[in-house]
Amino acid sequence: MSADGGVAAVLSGRARRGLAGGLAGAALLWLIALVAAPYLAAHGTTAVAWLGTAGVYLTGAILCHQQPARTFHAWGAPLPVCARCLGLYAGAALGAATAFVFWRRRPVTRTPRLLPTSLRSWRTLLLAASAPTAATVLIEWLGRAALGNVLRSAAAVPLGAAISAFVVSSLMEGSRVRDRVPGVDCDDAIDHCRAAEDA
16 A cells, blocks of 8 residues: 555556546536536426436535626526636546546656656646636635636636646556556555656
């Protein structure tokens, strides 16, 4: 087991890849559900459509404040989450899918160069990605400006993308180590593979 002691640390390489792909797929499906919900609320004619729409809105109510003024509207109905949350989820879908595809297409011994190659680099990226959202929240909290929903949403995309890319990349990188070095601690093996690649 790796030092983090998490569940993912004891998963096989195939299980890690499956989990990473599942997370990327779930992020995309959730984004589609958020966008489709107002359409189904306005045009849905079947019990299944109504139940599905109600489930999405109920989940959105648990995750988000759903204030109408801070929420995009479509087909005469508000989306299930506010503009900032929608940006986070859109970024999450983009980041997860991008990381998954890049890891799947790269040779086993190489890290996708588009992505950070160390925990310190990931920390820097996550901090930088959170800056736009933090700035918009601070500006609104101080009452300096009334920001529109488009800006709130756009500012949240980098943060959602960075977080999901980090999670998927962690799973995919670990899956390669499990496949190449069975029974070896993931963190140690990753360091070994990177040292061999840089040599």
